[in-house]
Amino acid sequence: MNENTIDEDVRYPRTIFIRRHTLITRFTHWLNALCVSFLLLSGLQIFNAHPELYWGHYGADGDPAVLTIGSEGQKDETRGFVRIAGMQFATTGVLGVSNVDGERTPRAFPSWATIPSFQDLAAGRRWHFFFAWLFVFNGFLYLGFSLLSGHFRQDLAPTVRELSLRHLWHEVLDHARLRFPKGEEAKRYNALQKLTYLAVIIVLLPLMVLTGLTMSPGIDAAFPALVDVFGGRQSARTIHFVTASLLALFVVVHIAMVVLSGTWNNMRSMITGRYAIREEGPNS
Template identity: 50%
Template sequence: MDATAETSNAEAETGRPQKGPLIYRQSRWTRLTHWVWAFALFFLLLSGLQIFNARPQLYIGKESGFGYDNTILKIGADEADEGSRGYLEIFGRRFDTTGVLGWSGPPGNETARAFPSWATIPSYYDLGTARVVHFFFAWTLSATLLVWLIAGLFNGHIRRDLAPRLADIRNLPRDVFDHARLRFHHTGRYNTLQKLAYGGVLFVALPLMILTGLAMSPSMNSVLPFLNELFGGRQTARTIHFTVMVLLVLFFLIHMLMILAAGPINELRSIITGWYRTDPPENGTSSAERSN
């Protein structure tokens, strides 16, 4: 009797689908750094929005001010016939964002602020505290990324799990199609889209976030003066920094949707305990064999 027949008999006897084997998928270093990143990025985002509120505009170039016309994004509030209205302006096109961006707060007690109080740390305006929180978690994120990189090189996680292979590139169209249909294969290995997404965050987005943050720091300019020039000036570095933040938020939202769609219990068990339940074997093949 082959594995498929055994699985079918087991399902018929129990009335429930046969479960696949548990495999040890995530090392302790991967799990630890994952949760430190999640914690650090949460505080970085909310304290960063507080810092942005001090000057809610983005520019391209080395300088900004009244004598320049290089603003690409602005959040503010204007007086209108019906009262104060918040707005978001991108490349000269304005959108009404009253109640969320530019003008927000409890009814009757609204204030002019780019991002609302519930989206910032602290909730009240305190630039000094926001900067302390932001810098602390920025260094926490940087140190954790370095630890993950060293551990990933030594234990083979980067080479084994994240480096795309030729077969991954060939499987990309099918992988995109499967994700669009919310059809997931629990093989215990990262699929092509996961490798590209995680690799993009870990090797592009986070390092870019760190480098642009350093480029904006006046104290770091004396130590690494080339960073400012590399990104086209402090204002351009600030714009890139903000853009990467938006991309990371989008990644987080998609990441959460995929976890819910693929099976949140299994995914959370994997990143908390390291153990991941794979699909039942098909035709006598293991999950690892089907993923190759």
């Protein structure tokens, strides 16, 4: 037998499959997606009941609002606007005014963006509270699993090298040019992913949950200091709206990156756990 004969004919480039996401990670991810969707749509329903945000302990028609989504004029002349810190922008047809049965109707967010589609504060609150608690319990499940399994330490904690400004700037440029990791680098999260996920998990989500609890009279009675932490219930409502908006922005960017970096491969990894890696040859 020729001594150069090998048992396996390995040809490059080749595609291999790795196990990227555990069952718990995949389950909590999709449950989070469901919860966030219903929370956002029901939250906009609640916001429509009084589409203004204030800062401090109190908020009423006579107090200056940080944000207002409203309308002015009557019937066919009704125009929608968004006012932020004194600056007003026309938003007719998008925010402030919606077309309902061919008529302009004052409404902060349109019917397609709320649950239920018609104005019903009580129903919106019921939807919101149910999925809020489900979201919290799911978050504790993910957090407990991540800590016990080492998922945080192994997959989400950035290394010292990854935290260097030079490395981060290089990754920013690669993302801007739509150059995504390949081969060995694609087997793990990059630094931007790690920092973004950690910011969402450690800062954004807890802040959103705590401000949501602060708006509850029952929680205020049990933990009155929580109101003071955020400077008042109206401040908590404003922070809650901002964090929810940032979370929605995160979801939009996340979906865009999933599509641009390989829709089917990313979806398969979050459904079955199998992620395809394209390996280059040893001399590549």
